[in-house]
Amino acid sequence: MSANDNDIIVLDSVLEQNRMQTADSLSDSDYFEVFTFEQFLKNYELSYDELFSGKVGGSGDGGIDGFFTFINNELLSEEDIDIGAIKKNPTLEVFLIQAKRSPTFSERAVDSVNATVADIFNLKNDLSEFRTIYNADLIDKTDAFRKAYLDLAARHPELKIYYIYASKGDTSTIHPNVRNRARTLEETIERYFHGSVVEAKFVGARELLDASRLEKSYTLQLKFIENYISRGEDNYVILSSLKDYFDFISMDENGDLRRYIFESNVRDYQGEVEVNQDVRQTLESDDGLDFWWLNNGVTILASKASIAGKIITLDDVQVVNGLQTTTIIYNHFKEGAIDEEDKRSILIRIVVTNNAETRDRIIKATNFQTAIPIASLKATDRIQRNIEDYFSRHDWFYDRRKNFYKNIGKPADKIISIPYLAQTVMAIILREPDNARARPSSLIKRESDYIRVFSESMSPAIYLFCAKTMKRIDNFLRNESVEYPTQDKKDLKFHLAMLSTIKLLGKTDYVAKDVISLTEDDFSKDVLVESLQETIKLANEFADETGGAIGKIAKKRDFVNYMIENIELSSEGAVQ
Numbered sequence: 001m002s003a004n005d006n007d008i009i010v011l012d013s014v015l016e017q018n019r020m021q022t023a024d025s026l027s028d029s030d031y032f033e034v035f036t037f038e039q040f041l042k043n044y045e046l047s048y049d050e051l052f053s054g055k056v057g058g059s060g061d062g063g064i065d066g067f068f069t070f071i072n073n074e075l076l077s078e079e080d081i082d083i084g085a086i087k088k089n090p091t092l093e094v095f096l097i098q099a100k101r102s103p104t105f106s107e108r109a110v111d112s113v114n115a116t117v118a119d120i121f122n123l124k125n126d127l128s129e130f131r132t133i134y135n136a137d138l139i140d141k142t143d144a145f146r147k148a149y150l151d152l153a154a155r156h157p158e159l160k161i162y163y164i165y166a167s168k169g170d171t172s173t174i175h176p177n178v179r180n181r182a183r184t185l186e187e188t189i190e191r192y193f194h195g196s197v198v199e200a201k202f203v204g205a206r207e208l209l210d211a212s213r214l215e216k217s218y219t220l221q222l223k224f225i226e227n228y229i230s231r232g233e234d235n236y237v238i239l240s241s242l243k244d245y246f247d248f249i250s251m252d253e254n255g256d257l258r259r260y261i262f263e264s265n266v267r268d269y270q271g272e273v274e275v276n277q278d279v280r281q282t283l284e285s286d287d288g289l290d291f292w293w294l295n296n297g298v299t300i301l302a303s304k305a306s307i308a309g310k311i312i313t314l315d316d317v318q319v320v321n322g323l324q325t326t327t328i329i330y331n332h333f334k335e336g337a338i339d340e341e342d343k344r345s346i347l348i349r350i351v352v353t354n355n356a357e358t359r360d361r362i363i364k365a366t367n368f369q370t371a372i373p374i375a376s377l378k379a380t381d382r383i384q385r386n387i388e389d390y391f392s393r394h395d396w397f398y399d400r401r402k403n404f405y406k407n408i409g410k411p412a413d414k415i416i417s418i419p420y421l422a423q424t425v426m427a428i429i430l431r432e433p434d435n436a437r438a439r440p441s442s443l444i445k446r447e448s449d450y451i452r453v454f455s456e457s458m459s460p461a462i463y464l465f466c467a468k469t470m471k472r473i474d475n476f477l478r479n480e481s482v483e484y485p486t487q488d489k490k491d492l493k494f495h496l497a498m499l500s501t502i503k504l505l506g507k508t509d510y511v512a513k514d515v516i517s518l519t520e521d522d523f524s525k526d527v528l529v530e531s532l533q534e535t536i537k538l539a540n541e542f543a544d545e546t547g548g549a550i551g552k553i554a555k556k557r558d559f560v561n562y563m564i565e566n567i568e569l570s571s572e573g574a575v576q
Helices: 003-022 028-040 048-053 107-120 136-151 176-192 205-212 242-249 274-284 323-334 356-366 374-380 382-393 418-428 433-438 447-453 460-479 486-505 525-546 557-566
Strands: 066-071 091-099 158-166 197-203 220-223 226-229 235-241 298-302 304-308 311-315 318-321 345-352 397-399 415-417
Touching (some): 003 205, 028 066, 028 091, 028 158, 028 205, 091 136, 107 158, 136 486, 197 205, 220 235, 220 242, 235 242, 242 323, 242 345, 274 323, 298 311, 298 356, 304 345, 318 323, 382 397, 382 460, 415 418, 418 433, 418 447, 418 486, 460 486, 460 525
Parallel strands (some): 091 158, 397 415
Antiparallel strands (some): 066 091, 226 235, 235 345, 298 318
């Protein structure tokens, strides 16, 4: 038995245990893909919903199982990007991930991706011409990347494209022909995007195991120079050297920034805006002034703190204010600007509390110092906390704080994100599946939409009902409706949720309190089969009348009105 055989056995054990714990509704093949995405995009803090959103594997995938695009470390959705909010020289990263459970790496697998990128990355090619060759998910992801790349062209983006080929093979024994194919793939991509950074990487069983073992540590130690204990004995104001703070925010394994300790920030790094330019110039200057004299410093939340000598140990670390300053310091030292004679310091406020409401108040207060869209702070609202508490009492998990429940190993099928819940309420309660489908990530950015979806007058039980029902529909579409095209099911799943609710209630003008009479068990397989048949029938009829594709009409209000007017209601089928 070879060393790689041992690695495969251990990897299979890890995969099975993790799948049973977090995603037992997925097949082994589907879970291997998602597992691979998670390991090699770990630094981007993607939720389960976001990991699944990048999955394009299946019939017509062109050899690509995962397609993820990031702008300044933020995942690109299908919606149009807000160009005005993106500053000069953004970073645009694309990950093409191929995940095969085979014990080797093959030339054919690389060749298939090479042929695909020659089609989809040639900007002269009309993507609509490839819809009979590649599946709709791959086309849509490519289209979103193309639009972002062209929209950002005037801002001179730094483009990085990575091809990751993961299998259970041994990377030390890859045949030279396979590596040559990978170099050809790199050359193909470089030909279409001159000046970009292109990298092909092979990942085997051992690398997958190593990646899965890289755990986030929320208990960290920080060296300091001076400290002042404020009110009580558990809150501190300290001065730490810039180099020690750099060590604190850097991963031990590879020196990457510990992005996960910034999960509670309401915005990401803003690039070379004027304020950040000033901070960088202050850091690079040699005028004899200490850094903390000219900078507001950072705020850290922790659940526990202890001091031994000149080292403070913090549990459950979250840097809630100072991401801009931190990123500039990280980049400064990462680029090799380490001067052992540099004695400058940064001011750090440490607040120790286990009270969730207090933590939320601090997050909101520290982030109101600069102009931030109010929607970015919604996770701290009382109604969001109430929903989380209600879900928890019923063994479901509302991801008010992104990835909190994913990080502690709760099942993916029971974790509900804020955008996902907003989509389900918009579709089931407000009967607006068109909005739920068309604006998944920006659905509640407008205050008017937010108030309609998250209302103090609405019972938390309704939110849990919507979440459970939509999860049931997702599982049905994934496992029980194989005769229908995957893309049609994706486009119409919110319409299916609305239509089946209407049929169960026996009326089209129901209100939120009517839904309380239903349970997720009412959405049986028979009900969903019948409702899906009718949903797709109505979609095809409307598409024929208007000449539009299902993917486009699913985002139009006219189609929803057509559905409501033509749904076949039966009083016998209404739940009493």
